[in-house]
Amino acid sequence: MPNLGTLDLASGVGGKIEKDNVLSAVDKYEKYHVCYGGQEEERKSNYTDMVNKYYDLVTSFYEYGWGESFHFAPRWKGESLKESIKRHEHFLALQLGLKPRQKVLDVGCGIGGPLREIARFSSTSVTGLNNNEYQISRGKALNRMAGLDQTCDFVKADFMKMPFPDNSFDAVYAIEATCHAPDAVGCYKEIYRVLKPGQCFAAYEWCMTDGYDPNNEEHQQIKAEIELGNGLPDIRRTHQCLEALKQAGFEIVWEKDLALDSPVPWYLPMDTSHFSLSSFRLTSVGRFFTRNMVKALETLGVAPKGSQRVQAFLEKAAEGLVAGGKKEIFTSMFFFLARKPDLPTQ
Incomplete structure (x- = not known):
């Protein structure tokens, strides 16, 4: 499906928020963040409200500029942004070893771009979990248009309290989504609970790298801009994600920051010094x-x-992401594959 046009963008801003209330929602959202005097604990305790407001406000901007898959990807030279995004999704499916007719859970699925691509690629049934009503309504419409509404669906729920029985899914993945969780251990424990024994969970996480210095004011500013522009309570370090997985009960199969080996920097589409016709809307001219x-x-x-x-705050987020990527203090693609141990034999 083609990207949204400018009028579609305008009419979609605010999602399910009444149009007269969008400005006050922006005010409340911004006040959660450090740049406006907000505190981390307030963001964590009110993460549902904060993240819902964020996605109501920004989803149409995301779809306008990025398409249906709201994530980054490592990129080969000569490869388009759209090609790299699809390959990134296929890589996840291959790492999980997905097989036809398996039941798969997409945690924090957005409007379902990756869900549809992975379902088609692997011939699986994918359930998208999302707590934002506007994104779910948009995703359902796109599923119908793609002819996937019989095999893929959406469930509105908080990924900290999933409405699924234990051992429900053959595989679980999350793409740049569980970074919104106020508590990584609690989120991973829920994923562990609904995953069948012996099966795997794979994710791309947003993380601060070992290069991040919490005492460096410039680093602090970059982190704050990313949190503001992306609806994040806090950005964890890579080692904190791994420790949280272990505390949740997972065995880590392998992990790697995929940004390190990307021939084309993942943040290039947002770099204002770069121009591209294929991703024109993300360039400085397109943004203008x-x-x-x-x-x-x-x-x-x-x-x-x-x-x-x-x-404005999305542009500020882009500046923070580019700065964090260039300084190698932030990654949008810390990958891990984790396994839930088999049940003990009697």
């Missing part, structure tokens, strides 16, 4: 065009008041 269109549409009353503010 979008910024002014959103301003005009908000002035005319087509886009709700607050739309420009959303555009």
